[in-house]
Amino acid sequence: MIDYLRLSQLDDVLEMLWAEGPGILMLAGGTDILVRPQPFAGARILLDISRVEQLRDIAVDPADDCLVIGAAATHEEVAWHPQVSRRAQLLAQACRLVGSAQIRNLGTLGGNLGNASPAADSVPALACLDAEVVLSGRNKQRRLPVLEFFTGPGSSVRQPDEVISSLRLPRQRGRQVSFFLKAGQRRGMCCSKASVAFRARSHSDGRLSGVRVALGAVAPTVVRVPEAEQVLEGRRIEPRLIDEAAAACSRAARPIDDIRSTAEYRKAVVGALLTDGLFRLGDKMKQRRRPRRRRPR
Numbered sequence: 001m002i003d004y005l006r007l008s009q010l011d012d013v014l015e016m017l018w019a020e021g022p023g024i025l026m027l028a029g030g031t032d033i034l035v036r037p038q039p040f041a042g043a044r045i046l047l048d049i050s051r052v053e054q055l056r057d058i059a060v061d062p063a064d065d066c067l068v069i070g071a072a073a074t075h076e077e078v079a080w081h082p083q084v085s086r087r088a089q090l091l092a093q094a095c096r097l098v099g100s101a102q103i104r105n106l107g108t109l110g111g112n113l114g115n116a117s118p119a120a121d122s123v124p125a126l127a128c129l130d131a132e133v134v135l136s137g138r139n140k141q142r143r144l145p146v147l148e149f150f151t152g153p154g155s156s157v158r159q160p161d162e163v164i165s166s167l168r169l170p171r172q173r174g175r176q177v178s179f180f181l182k183a184g185q186r187r188g189m190c191c192s193k194a195s196v197a198f199r200a201r202s203h204s205d206g207r208l209s210g211v212r213v214a215l216g217a218v219a220p221t222v223v224r225v226p227e228a229e230q231v232l233e234g235r236r237i238e239p240r241l242i243d244e245a246a247a248a249c250s251r252a253a254r255p256i257d258d259i260r261s262t263a264e265y266r267k268a269v270v271g272a273l274l275t276d277g278l279f280r281l282g283d284k285m286k287q288r289r290r291p292r293r294r295r296p297r
């Protein structure tokens, strides 16, 4: 038997975690927990945090101009929030590709991280946006870069008395370009076999800077690919560089065979996803740079 408890104040959640930590299983949208073969294994209390308003806010912190997204915000709320669209388009794109409308309306950003799956779609996007995870406990709080949160498939540095309270995204300067692409069994309602997130600042002459590339579902945790980033840093997108960056992604991938895919396919498809995304982005950027013809008077 497990006790179910729903709290609406963050302070009460933190008190509860402090008092009962290891016996508690937090429930947000339930879209990961409730499909497990033994959903509540080892837990005494199922603590529902989905109604805690302090965990659902999405707003800009005037102190440091970071966009702060509450961990219990759903994928649908994140995907269509005006501040997210304006400042973190890449995260909006990733959240729009999660599962189906039903899953996006229940599943939360905090749950996507809490589950610690290497296939979590929000994580490559958050890594490319230099996001920090905020972990809160009774009388304590710590922040860490999003990829430092994960220690392996299904495991993280979160202590039993801590909740993921928010994600903090610093403001990105200049004109930003980005894409998130995933390969799955079908277009909707499925987890990624492999995914690629890309973000950079684009300059008026077509050069890129601050390049970030992250891969999902091809290693024990989501990984950045510094080798691919360096290939593109300070350069314009061109076919030879796309090939080099794609090859770097395939080399960086350390996938496994599992029910969703084979390691061989995953290794090949991450390169193909980056190639596809960069070709499309390169075309878009060229069109933008082309001088507009004046209409004859």
Ligand SMILES: Cc1cc2nc3c(=O)[nH]c(=O)nc-3n(C[C@H](O)[C@H](O)[C@H](O)COP(=O)(O)OP(=O)(O)OC[C@H]3O[C@@H](n4cnc5c(N)ncnc54)[C@H](O)[C@@H]3O)c2cc1C
Pocket: 025, 026, 027, 028, 029, 030, 031, 032, 033, 034, 035, 049, 071, 072, 097, 098, 099, 100, 103, 106, 107, 108, 109, 110, 111, 112, 113, 114, 115, 119, 120, 121, 122, 158, 162, 163, 164, 165, 189, 190, 191, 192
């Ligand atoms: C049919 C289907 C399709 C899916 N498709 C995708 C997909 O395309 N992409 C994708 O990434 N995922 C997908 N998922 C997985 C799932 O929907 C997401 O991972 C979702 O974000 C989980 O959020 P949740 O709120 O439902 O988590 P829950 O199930 O409520 O929780 C998941 C885990 O995180 C912990 N947790 C939740 N919130 C917090 C918090 N604030 N602090 C600390 N720990 C917390 C819980 O204790 C639990 O261990 C799919 C799932 C299903 C069933």
